[in-house]
Amino acid sequence: MSKVNLKLSVGASALSAVLMCYSSAWAMQPVTIIDQGVFAAGGTVIEAKTTFDPYHPTAAGQTLHGDHTVVHYQVPQNPRQYPIMFLHGAGQHTRTWDTTPDGRDGFRNLFLEDGYPVYLINEPHTADAGRATVTHTIKATPDDQFWYGQFRMGLWPNFYEGSVFPQDKESMEQFFRQMTPDTAPFDVSVEAAAITAAMERVGDNILVTHSRGCSVGWAVGMHSDHVKGLVAYEPGMRFPFPRGEAPQAIPNAGFFGPNQPVEVSSEEFANLTRYPIVIYYGDFIPKTVTDNPYQDYWRAALQMAREFAACINRHGGDAQVIELPELGIKGNSHFPFAEKNNVQVAQVLKDWLEYKQLTARAQP
Amino acid sequence: MSKVNLKLSVGASALSAVLMCYSSAWAMQPVTIIDQGVFAAGGTVIEAKTTFDPYHPTAAGQTLHGDHTVVHYQVPQNPRQYPIMFLHGAGQHTRTWDTTPDGRDGFRNLFLEDGYPVYLINEPHTADAGRATVTHTIKATPDDQFWYGQFRMGLWPNFYEGSVFPQDKESMEQFFRQMTPDTAPFDVSVEAAAITAAMERVGDNILVTHSRGCSVGWAVGMHSDHVKGLVAYEPGMRFPFPRGEAPQAIPNAGFFGPNQPVEVSSEEFANLTRYPIVIYYGDFIPKTVTDNPYQDYWRAALQMAREFAACINRHGGDAQVIELPELGIKGNSHFPFAEKNNVQVAQVLKDWLEYKQLTARAQP
Numbered sequence: 001m002s003k004v005n006l007k008l009s010v011g012a013s014a015l016s017a018v019l020m021c022y023s024s025a026w027a028m029q030p031v032t033i034i035d036q037g038v039f040a041a042g043g044t045v046i047e048a049k050t051t052f053d054p055y056h057p058t059a060a061g062q063t064l065h066g067d068h069t070v071v072h073y074q075v076p077q078n079p080r081q082y083p084i085m086f087l088h089g090a091g092q093h094t095r096t097w098d099t100t101p102d103g104r105d106g107f108r109n110l111f112l113e114d115g116y117p118v119y120l121i122n123e124p125h126t127a128d129a130g131r132a133t134v135t136h137t138i139k140a141t142p143d144d145q146f147w148y149g150q151f152r153m154g155l156w157p158n159f160y161e162g163s164v165f166p167q168d169k170e171s172m173e174q175f176f177r178q179m180t181p182d183t184a185p186f187d188v189s190v191e192a193a194a195i196t197a198a199m200e201r202v203g204d205n206i207l208v209t210h211s212r213g214c215s216v217g218w219a220v221g222m223h224s225d226h227v228k229g230l231v232a233y234e235p236g237m238r239f240p241f242p243r244g245e246a247p248q249a250i251p252n253a254g255f256f257g258p259n260q261p262v263e264v265s266s267e268e269f270a271n272l273t274r275y276p277i278v279i280y281y282g283d284f285i286p287k288t289v290t291d292n293p294y295q296d297y298w299r300a301a302l303q304m305a306r307e308f309a310a311c312i313n314r315h316g317g318d319a320q321v322i323e324l325p326e327l328g329i330k331g332n333s334h335f336p337f338a339e340k341n342n343v344q345v346a347q348v349l350k351d352w353l354e355y356k357q358l359t360a361r362a363q364p
Numbered sequence: 365m366s367k368v369n370l371k372l373s374v375g376a377s378a379l380s381a382v383l384m385c386y387s388s389a390w391a392m393q394p395v396t397i398i399d400q401g402v403f404a405a406g407g408t409v410i411e412a413k414t415t416f417d418p419y420h421p422t423a424a425g426q427t428l429h430g431d432h433t434v435v436h437y438q439v440p441q442n443p444r445q446y447p448i449m450f451l452h453g454a455g456q457h458t459r460t461w462d463t464t465p466d467g468r469d470g471f472r473n474l475f476l477e478d479g480y481p482v483y484l485i486n487e488p489h490t491a492d493a494g495r496a497t498v499t500h501t502i503k504a505t506p507d508d509q510f511w512y513g514q515f516r517m518g519l520w521p522n523f524y525e526g527s528v529f530p531q532d533k534e535s536m537e538q539f540f541r542q543m544t545p546d547t548a549p550f551d552v553s554v555e556a557a558a559i560t561a562a563m564e565r566v567g568d569n570i571l572v573t574h575s576r577g578c579s580v581g582w583a584v585g586m587h588s589d590h591v592k593g594l595v596a597y598e599p600g601m602r603f604p605f606p607r608g609e610a611p612q613a614i615p616n617a618g619f620f621g622p623n624q625p626v627e628v629s630s631e632e633f634a635n636l637t638r639y640p641i642v643i644y645y646g647d648f649i650p651k652t653v654t655d656n657p658y659q660d661y662w663r664a665a666l667q668m669a670r671e672f673a674a675c676i677n678r679h680g681g682d683a684q685v686i687e688l689p690e691l692g693i694k695g696n697s698h699f700p701f702a703e704k705n706n707v708q709v710a711q712v713l714k715d716w717l718e719y720k721q722l723t724a725r726a727q728p
Binding site: 028030031032033034035036037038039040043046047048052054055057059061062063064065066068070072077093094095098099103105106109126127128129130131132133134135136137138139140141142143144145146149155156173174176177178179180181183255291293294 | 391392394395396397398399400401402403404407410411412416418419421423425426427428429430432434436441457458459462463467469470473490491492493494495496497498499500501502503504505506507508509510513519520537538540541542543544545547619655657658
């Protein structure tokens with residue numbers, strides 16, 4: 001009540017000034033864009049090998065283009081040499097990297113403002129890239145509270161203590177509405193093939209992935225020559241290892257079974273040693289076994305990530321696993337790039353890019 | 365071959381200069397962006413009224429947020445007062461208004477460059493806004509050639525004579541891959557409710573719609589106070605009329621049955637008379653009955669559009685139907701804003717906005 005009274009007691013122009021301050025704190029730093037747009041890449045075509053009769057149309061003789069990626073891009077003035085390509089995780093779309101649930105700049109704007117051309121990838125079979133070559137049923141099964149747990153926001157209905165996830169009603173509403181369903185069963189090789197094709201068009205780049213997108217990212221990183229740095233936020237499963245070198249699966253109390261490594265050829269794996277890799281995790285991941293099923297899933301994921309990084313390094317590569325709390329950045333869920341401290345989380349990545357000499361400006 | 369030889373015979377720097385010219389012809393005019401992002405609006409929540417057990421998660425006690433719209437926006441420096449909100453048609457997503465199939469600027473960039481804040485709407489149940497509150501099966505049925513006909517590109521495999529659709533292989537590939545499926549059955553009232561909610565956030569605006577999106581646009585225009593101008597490219601079906609004033613359905617040889625008007629209350633219809641409306645159609649629409657089923661569908665659509673505009677004007681409104689060929693703009697399909705002459709098509713709209721006094725700059 002006192003808040004309402006306060007608002008009513010200020011004059012219109014004073015209120016307007018307050019609102020302007022509030023709004024300018026949220027608006028981005030102005031950026032001059034020299035090019036922006038969208039393209040499709042990769043994908044397959046299915047075709048019935050008969051003749052199409054336009055006067056009596058059936059599926060006969062028609063085609064269906066599907067399984068492609070759709071990529072949105074922006075290039076700022078005086079751009080850096082390497083664009084950043086951002087790949088979302090399961091159930092998400094490009095919003096992962098765009099406006100945060102509480103309406104502030106996400107990584108898209110933060111890195112664009114810093115001079116990076118930004119490419120937002122729609123994984124095949126999601127969002128703009130929804131056209132698939134197989135029939136699929138999307139079930140309207142309520143699952144918000146499950147994902148709340150899996151995303152380590154807390155154990156419903158309570159946020160973990162110290163959480164930096166924006167917890168007001170409107171932010172939660174925005175967050176739940178940034179989910180969009182897969183339109184076909186997930187298949188790493190199909191998704192990776194399309195994104196590898198997109199890189200033929202984009203050229204050398206830094207690939208930043210999240211969650212399930214990380215497993216696609218490892219596959220892209222093994223097959224494209226254009227990855228110059230690979231950044232993975234919170235990979236869960238499907239870490240690759242050279243055949244014969246995979247560790248044991250890691251049992252855990254989560255809902256996705258034991259954390260199983262994926263065996264790949266030594267040639268494929270060797271490709272992951274050609275450029276620097278960094279893997280980031282947020283907070284609330286215990287060091288030891290717990291009966292909280294969601295947290296225990298992430299305990300196993302983090303342990304497998306460390307095995308993966310060690311294997312990369314044994315093979316002459318450069319991989320690092322960083323828990324943000326070790327840097328003093330605390331309270332993050334599975335979405336560190338979208339929470340209240342995301343400017344700080346972005347700075348950690350910017351520093352890493354600087355350290356790995358990936359920040360040069362493009363030749364004019 | 366001679367083209368390849370020519371390329372090989374020029375020196376590296378000359379070639380580079382040629383490529384730069386080529387590329388700068390395609391790149392946008394630089395625009396300084398002062399704000400950009402994404403938000404969800406409207407939608408519903410389904411919830412099982414039981415208790416959620418995070419340790420044994422089932423659907424019980426969980427929620428699902430769906431049926432919302434997802435809107436991407438950009439605000440240029442020194443913006444005009446009224447943003448333009450763009451709504452795509454069936455099977456399409458925001459790419460309708462973005463990069464053309466042949467890789468040039470679409471209406472998104474052309475109007476942003478001209479100072480309009482641009483809002484790209486994802487209709488509920490498509491693309492980024494794919495989360496629905498009903499279960500739905502997406503069939504992978506080949507249908508590219510049917511839509512080629514329905515979109516008046518030609519009668520497969522031949523383009524209509526004089527078509528300005530970019531016909532090279534890569535453009536066709538890009539076009540077929542800009543389709544993305546509906547994730548729930550189309551329902552005008554659900555789609556319109558979410559977009560009406562988005563307008564509460566955006567404020568007064570100019571709504572530009574395409575094809576099936578036009579029928580959603582009429583519904584939004586009847587229910588939001590924020591529409592200050594309504595532009596419809598190629599509406600097909602579901603034109604609203606006041607109860608008792610609807611004309612007879614128009615039979616046609618197309619595949620969607622007779623063109624049926626929709627009856628609404630006189631109060632709802634009256635809302636469509638509060639602001640200017642313009643309806644544009646492309647080329648290849650015959651004046652009289654034809655046995656080409658696709659063209660005959662559009663003959664009926666155009667006829668119903670004229671009935672609709674006449675009814676608006678009888679009720680004191682301001683609606684106009686413009687066939688682009690009457691302005692000397694020829695060869696357009698169902699996608700006039702994305703074909704080779706789209707700069708010219710955009711200019712027609714810019715002139716209309718000027719004429720209707722919708723072009724003022726925002727107060728700084």
